[in-house]
Amino acid sequence: MNGAESLVHTLLKSGVDTCFANPGTSEMHFVAALDRIPGMNCVLGLQENVVTGMADGYYRIAGKPACTLLHCGPGLANGLGNIHNARRAGVGMVNIVGDQATYHRPYDAPLTADTEGLAKTMSHWVRTSMTPDAVGRDAAEAVQQARILPGQIATLILPSDSSWDDGGEVQGALPVPAPPPVDQSAVKDAATALRQRDDVLILLYGKAALAPAHETAQGIADATGASLMIDFTNSHVARGQGRLSIERTPYPMDTAIEKLARFKTIILVGGKAPVGFFGYPGMPSIQHDPDADILRLCSRAHDTEAALRALAEELGVTPTAVPSPGPQPEAPGGPNSPGGLAQTVAALMPENSIIVDESISYGRGLYPGSFAAPPHDWLHLGGGAIGDGLPMATGAAIGAEGQRRVIGLQEDGSAMYSLQALWTQARMQLPCTTIILSNRKYNILIGEYHNVGASPGPTAMEMLDLGNPNLSWVQLANGMGVEGGVAENLDQLADLMRASLSKNGPFLIELLI
């Protein structure tokens, strides 16, 4: 058995059965092993940031890591943007990077690069398997590391001779370390604060933002009068009927500061105290009252849902049904508006949909405007590196085994970063509906420019405007085998959404906003 075969067997034994791939020459023995050993679902992405973004979406929905297959240092480099997003989102991922044969590396052939150095910038765990007998053991450890809460980035570098040489040894699954136990003193401190103080904010993160934790959180809020929020950077929220109608901390600094000012105590359930995405002249870095008392109930490495349950127990509180968000809205029709877009999506999405939100500026109304939608999962770009949305939607659909509708809300500028993902949606006939919010500019940056204190002049607009020429998203989608249509208002959007939801495959709607 060669190293590559031991790798495939070990991945399968460790529960990794999906491989997002863009292979190259140095991976051919691994590809050949995938051919010979049944059981791995292999999905091609036409650029590496599509590959890693698909693995991100897959983990969030499947709840277990996929592996990626990347080619040498530059192939890994191409995928690092979405590895960054995955890392920030607490996603587990096993990256397998084929590389130069050990004996060939000193010759510095053209594709030779500092693969380990690249991997270390974004990974929790990096290993190079220098011999075939190490490959199985290293792969099992990579999966183990990827499964550690909240999900970690493990990168296994595989020199091609470790892949093709005989001597591979299959390793069984390694046990995943349990998360650290809940810290009872932190639980007591949080409970004391909740009993004694007004204006307490409980900020949820990770599993505490998902459905099984919601009635616990509601019980605590009801019993103590505390407020609940989700951190803006939290990447996965359960929402809709029967779930908490829970606000997020706002993205804009001034709004966030205003919204958080009244909280003198913040209990962090897995996240960090909220800070701005960026520093701004004359603005603080933190968004909360600088004198607020910050209590850490638990870290991201904990089971945040268990920590919340422990807090409820300490308080003697039982889970409570969450308040109704009101009736599911009707599609409003009429001219485009952020609120009307939210209502349309909330009206038409099927139960158990997956919403992938990379809607940046125009989409700010989506989250608050869709509490009364059917129950759904909301995936969000927590890491801020644009270009995750289309791949994430693709991977999420695969993680749901094609059984759930994925609705992607995408600003045009960020969608162009990784539009190649549409081709994979077409190839696999995934139930993905993409709505491109086509404003033909980097609108968020035009807002940021205004913050600098002026209006953009012609040189700046050369770099902020996506018109001249206008992109035709329908032609781009058609070019990759995805059907599409243009909507100029909310009636047309609703019609196209209904048509899309009646089909099994992908569809793209360009909404001209």
Add this chain to the structure above:
Amino acid sequence: MNGAESLVHTLLKSGVDTCFANPGTSEMHFVAALDRIPGMNCVLGLQENVVTGMADGYYRIAGKPACTLLHCGPGLANGLGNIHNARRAGVGMVNIVGDQATYHRPYDAPLTADTEGLAKTMSHWVRTSMTPDAVGRDAAEAVQQARILPGQIATLILPSDSSWDDGGEVQGALPVPAPPPVDQSAVKDAATALRQRDDVLILLYGKAALAPAHETAQGIADATGASLMIDFTNSHVARGQGRLSIERTPYPMDTAIEKLARFKTIILVGGKAPVGFFGYPGMPSIQHDPDADILRLCSRAHDTEAALRALAEELGVTPTAVPSPGPQPEAPGGPNSPGGLAQTVAALMPENSIIVDESISYGRGLYPGSFAAPPHDWLHLGGGAIGDGLPMATGAAIGAEGQRRVIGLQEDGSAMYSLQALWTQARMQLPCTTIILSNRKYNILIGEYHNVGASPGPTAMEMLDLGNPNLSWVQLANGMGVEGGVAENLDQLADLMRASLSKNGPFLIELLI
């Protein structure tokens, strides 16, 4: 004056007047400074690997570095693939990476990453300007470093407060260190070998592959009987009528070994002794006779043309007219073939064209089949990280100030990596003709799979086949504002090429091979 303004003034004083950009929030003060200070040509790319690839093509044709503008660590990461290619090609580039404000970085906001770590993997020089007064001096040093032969990657990281705070100081251009003097003992050793031995190969690299060196090289070959070749990894060759009809070392290992076996002495003019792109089981790493005597006339850091002239002087040889490659071919028409494609391109390209070659497998016939074309520059993917071709063509057209026709020969798989470059071609109405060699597969990898010893099965073909669905390159081009047409044979290709060459703007031809 703030730091950003000192940066723009310093770049202009240092001769950098073109900025390829994909900005973000942390770069808004630099964008605002570009607005206020005239003189910088700003070009937007819709993804960072397009930005850095354009800077690559620009340098090769303009002969001086451009700057890039990238957003935080993940934005730099997205552009590293083509920075790798540029580094391998000996291209000078000044990357400006806007980043978190110095005081904001400790808060680990979402887009915070190991920007310096990422930069170091691919750069010759990295500096973070921690205060506004350092920005001008650091920028001038970055340009100085980028200009050092053969061209270097300089990355300047600019925390946003260094950009917006007052205290910027403009720095004049710093002198570019002269290349090291030609080593006379190496010249004498090479001359001695040339006088005494048969079967000597002179392997040209860098400036020695460009037109002014060709008659010198021909003179040496005529006088000594030595053979001349260009290293396959060399990224820029002057070709066509009046230039050397000079072979490249072959890409496939077996062909390369066979071709180089007879040379018992190899004189390296700036390059390295030829090695395989990859290691293969049972194959050596080096392509030449392992007993061959390797003589290094000079390194890449030298002026390789000057070293060649010194060798000619030592030998007492004068420049000699190069042999005619024969008459320019006619467009052959008929069914597709690699040779016929080469003849068609050679027949129709205007004088002084720039050919950008990322044609991978089907394009292997292009180089040998186009010696008799009009004089032209040939740019080639020396670094091996696919996805450089479309951006390089775009940047080369800008480097030529729109005055030269750029003909890009692109395999479909690699073109999909950075197709967004077509939009910049449309926006700037660049004279770029792109020929997509559409075989709808990663054909080079299917060949590599066969080398593993078997035919790809269904799982492997899932990862190597680009059909299902077929890409429509004309729709993709149209979607970005570029006209296009499909050619099924060489007659149709010639018709579309003629139509394209009569227009000023970009055009894409999908050749179904």
